[in-house]
Amino acid sequence: xxxxxxxQAVILREGEDAVINCSSSxxxxxxxxxxxxxxxxxxxxxxxxxGGEQKGHEKIxxxxxxxxxxxxxxxxxxxxxxxxxxxxxxxxxxxxxxxFGRGTSLIVHP
Amino acid sequence: KxxxxxxxxxxxxxxxxxVTLSCSPISGHRSVSWYQQTxxxxxxxxxxxxxxxxxxxxxxxxxxxxxxxxxxxxxMNVSTLELxxxxxxLCASSLEGRFEAFFGQxxxxxxx
Numbered sequence: 001x002x003x004x005x006x007x008q009a010v011i012l013r014e015g016e017d018a019v020i021n022c023s024s025s026x027x028x029x030x031x032x033x034x035x036x037x038x039x040x041x042x043x044x045x046x047x048x049x050x051g052g053e054q055k056g057h058e059k060i061x062x063x064x065x066x067x068x069x070x071x072x073x074x075x076x077x078x079x080x081x082x083x084x085x086x087x088x089x090x091x092x093x094x095x096x097x098x099x100f101g102r103g104t105s106l107i108v109h110p
Numbered sequence: 111k112x113x114x115x116x117x118x119x120x121x122x123x124x125x126x127x128x129v130t131l132s133c134s135p136i137s138g139h140r141s142v143s144w145y146q147q148t149x150x151x152x153x154x155x156x157x158x159x160x161x162x163x164x165x166x167x168x169x170x171x172x173x174x175x176x177x178x179x180x181x182x183x184x185x186m187n188v189s190t191l192e193l194x195x196x197x198x199x200l201c202a203s204s205l206e207g208r209f210e211a212f213f214g215q216x217x218x219x220x221x222x
Binding site for chain 2: 002032040041042043044047087096097098099100101102103
C-alpha cells in the first residue's frame, strides 16, 4: 500500500514554515524524500533509516518515527525555489522495493 | 559530472507494439532503477538492476522487462503496449541502490 501524505497541498508566503507528513500502515525500514518541479525529474532530498534519526539539507530537515511508522519533512523559512511536489518513498523489509506517496504540492508566493 | 541520460525523451507508439527505453547512469553508479509515473497512480517502482542483475522487482506484469549491460547502461522494454502504459518513465542511478538516487529527465511514452 502507498504511504499517505498530508496535506495534499500547501500554499505559503516566502519565509513561512511548512511540515509535510508521510504515514505508512507497514513497519518501515527507510523513508526517502524527493522534490519534483513541474516538467522536471524528481530530486533526491534525503533518506532516513530506521532508528528515529533526523537529517537536514540546508533549511529542509526530516524526522523518522519508526514506532509510529511515519516521517515528517520540515521546510523552514521557505524560499520561492522550494515550490514543487514533495514525495515520500518508503521501504519495508530488507529489499529495496520503494512505495511512494501521492505527493504534496507546495507553492511558495513572494 | 554528467547526469543520468534517458533516451528518447518522447515517444508515441500504437497499441500492441513494443518499445525499448534507454538509460545511461552517472559514471561509476552500478544501480539503475526504473519507475512509472502517471497522474492516476503516481510514482511506481518497476525494477532495479545492480551489476547486470535484476535485484528487485515491483508489481508490474511480465510485459515490462529490463536489462543492464556491463557498462551499467540499462534498457527497459514494454511489449504488447496498452493504452494504460502511457506514462512518464523515469530511471534513477545510485552507487549502491539504497542511498542518494539521481533521476533522469524521463521518457514520455504515449500509446495511441
